[in-house]
Amino acid sequence: xxxxxxxxxxxxxxxxxxxxxxxxxxxxxxxxxxxxxxxxxxxxxxxxxxxxxxxxxxxxxxxxxxxxxxxxxxxxxxxxxxxxxxxxxxxxxxxxxxxxxxxxxxxxxxxxxxxxxxxxxxxxxxxxxxxxxxxxxxxxxxxxxxxxxxxxxxxxxxxxxxxxxxxxxxxxxxxxxxxxxxxxxxxxxxxxxxxxxxxxxxxxxxxxxxxxxxxxxxxxxxxxxxxxxxxxxxxxxxxxxxxxxxxxxxxxxxxxxxxxxxxxxxxxxxxxxxxxxxxxxxxxxxxxxxxxxxxxxxxxxxxxxxxxxxxxxxxxxxxxxxxxxxxxxxxxxxxxxxxxxxxxxxxxxxxxxxxxxxxxxxxxxxxxxxxxxxxxxxxxxxxxxxxxxxxxxxxxxxxxxxxxxxx
Amino acid sequence: xxxxxxxxxxxxxxxxxxxxxxxxxxxxxxxxxxxxxxxxxxxxxxxxxxxxxxxxxxxxxxxxxxxxxxxxxxxxxxxxxxxxxxxxxxxxxxxxxxxxxxxxxxxxxxxxxxxxxxxxxxxxxxxxxxxxxxxxxxxxxxxxxxxxxxxxxxxxxxxx
Numbered sequence: 001x002x003x004x005x006x007x008x009x010x011x012x013x014x015x016x017x018x019x020x021x022x023x024x025x026x027x028x029x030x031x032x033x034x035x036x037x038x039x040x041x042x043x044x045x046x047x048x049x050x051x052x053x054x055x056x057x058x059x060x061x062x063x064x065x066x067x068x069x070x071x072x073x074x075x076x077x078x079x080x081x082x083x084x085x086x087x088x089x090x091x092x093x094x095x096x097x098x099x100x101x102x103x104x105x106x107x108x109x110x111x112x113x114x115x116x117x118x119x120x121x122x123x124x125x126x127x128x129x130x131x132x133x134x135x136x137x138x139x140x141x142x143x144x145x146x147x148x149x150x151x152x153x154x155x156x157x158x159x160x161x162x163x164x165x166x167x168x169x170x171x172x173x174x175x176x177x178x179x180x181x182x183x184x185x186x187x188x189x190x191x192x193x194x195x196x197x198x199x200x201x202x203x204x205x206x207x208x209x210x211x212x213x214x215x216x217x218x219x220x221x222x223x224x225x226x227x228x229x230x231x232x233x234x235x236x237x238x239x240x241x242x243x244x245x246x247x248x249x250x251x252x253x254x255x256x257x258x259x260x261x262x263x264x265x266x267x268x269x270x271x272x273x274x275x276x277x278x279x280x281x282x283x284x285x286x287x288x289x290x291x292x293x294x295x296x297x298x299x300x301x302x303x304x305x306x307x308x309x310x311x312x313x314x315x316x317x318x319x320x321x322x323x324x325x326x327x328x329x330x331x332x333x334x335x336x337x338x339x340x341x342x343x344x345x346x347x348x349x350x351x352x353x354x355x356x357x358x359x360x361x362x363x364x365x366x367x368x369x370x371x372x373x374x375x376x377x378x379x380x381x382x383x384x385x386x387x388x389x390x391x392x393x394x395x396x397x398x399x400x401x402x403x404x405x406x407x
Numbered sequence: 408x409x410x411x412x413x414x415x416x417x418x419x420x421x422x423x424x425x426x427x428x429x430x431x432x433x434x435x436x437x438x439x440x441x442x443x444x445x446x447x448x449x450x451x452x453x454x455x456x457x458x459x460x461x462x463x464x465x466x467x468x469x470x471x472x473x474x475x476x477x478x479x480x481x482x483x484x485x486x487x488x489x490x491x492x493x494x495x496x497x498x499x500x501x502x503x504x505x506x507x508x509x510x511x512x513x514x515x516x517x518x519x520x521x522x523x524x525x526x527x528x529x530x531x532x533x534x535x536x537x538x539x540x541x542x543x544x545x546x547x548x549x550x551x552x553x554x555x556x557x558x559x560x561x562x563x564x565x566x567x
Binding site: 001005007008011322324325326327330331334351362363364367399400401403404 | 412413414415416417420423424426429430431440444445446447448449450451468469470471472473475476508509511561564565
């Protein structure tokens with residue numbers, strides 16, 4: 001199978017230009033961030049931060065200063081509220097399982113929405129086996145959670161609510177502050193977690209203002225290195241570890257701290273927040289140019305998610321009707337444009353993206369969906385290139401479809 | 408909600424880029440479909456069958472992934488010039504998968520769908536004719552059955 005992949009890669013020879021738009025699923029790390037990380041592998045801070053020698057104390061200093069900066073970026077009170085984890089998946093697991101473990105004798109209900117990221121859904125499925133009932137709040141056709149339903153469902157048996165701040169697939173910015181208020185008014189004991197991976201560095205995010213108890217953030221989604229994320233846990237909130245081992249500087253996550261990745265994550269955060277308005281505006285202008293260009297040049301296209309300021313500035317998710325998504329991702333790849341699809345064909349089962357199904361897309365519409373995320377590294381030329389190639393790719397795939405597949 | 412790596416063979420990508428016998432043919436003797444838009448996989452074959460029950464011309468249209476397009480394309484090449492009896496007996500999804508240089512496991516169903524569509528076409532042809540040859544069993548071939556199962560499952564899931 002690896003031999004096949006070598007051939008697949010070779011098939012891309014001769015591409016004039018490459019535009020990576022799959023920032024949902026992994027990102028390239030800019031040089032400035034890699035360069036910042038490198039000395040921490042062998043020049044300084046390579047020690048274990050709990051040990052009594054210079055490289056250890058250096059590591060301690062580096063990690064504490066990083067946690068301090070990140071805590072400030074999200075509006076946390078103290079640096080101890082930040083726990084570095086190997087990513088958002090781990091942070092979400094820690095948030096949900098850790099709080100359930102520490103609240104053994106509380107209620108047996110967990111409230112999420114039907115468009116939560118897979119890690120949240122999978123953890124709740126696991127908790128279901130241990131006797132918890134999972135309530136999934138419905139969303140409307142743009143992906144906004146139904147707040148009335150949230151209020152109705154957050155009764156005294158609910159121990160935990162988890163709603164993401166921004167949907168990772170369709171960019172819906174949830175009315176999170178209202179959701180937290182409504183849930184806590186109804187049940188003051190409820191723990192409120194948010195996966196804010198797609199909000200961090202994209203929209204204003206202040207955990208104290210939102211009044212959430214826990215928040216997940218992720219490094220690669222802001223062009224930091226993969227393998228590092230963080231969970232904010234409000235001071236005083238009791239949650240248990242879900243992994244056991246040597247405890248170092250972080251009570252909630254055992255094992256040796258990965259100082260270079262923490263440094264990379266922090267540098268990526270600094271970069272995005274340094275010129276926040278400028279960065280976001282750049283991304284939004286390019287996203288709108290791409291969106292307008294696609295809608296201007298192609299027929300039978302539907303935007304998935306909201307269109308206005310309630311959509312994350314980097315996110316574009318479009319269904320190309322009469323066009324199967326996986327075929328389109330490959331056709332685009334051969335043209336140097338890298339995107340992902342919510343089609344079932346790129347997944348194991350026949351079901352397409354659960355998010356698109358939840359907002360009422362027909363399967364045939366969801367199968368033709370393409371997710372693109374703009375980053376601050378993209379240029380006008382990149383978008384022009386995509387706008388040149390995309391109609392050619394869509395039309396070629398639609399040519400193979402012919403009259404088949406018309407709903 | 409899981410993804411798996413899809414290291415397609417060179418042959419699949421070649422056929423995806425340059426599919427053979429793609430599009431409609433004029434006045435087909437029989438057309439057949441397998442899959443549906445809900446599956447995200449759908450193949451239509453157009454066949455011209457002569458008086459000797461030989462596939463004279465065949466073309467396809469495909470709404471589906473690269474594996475779907477490649478398997479449909481290879482099927483048209485494999486059975487062109489074959490008698491329907493030979494097609495029925497020799498064309499299997501395993502043969503199709505082998506001819507495209509192998510498929511990732513999760514994509515075997517594309518080969519099944521393509522063969523299922525051809526077997527449906529053969530059945531339909533004799534139905535139109537009003538006489539069935541002795542070699543054609545009443546019972547559905549395994550590919551026909553599996554195509555039907557996939558269609559029903561996708562319909563069921565999409566209605567949920």
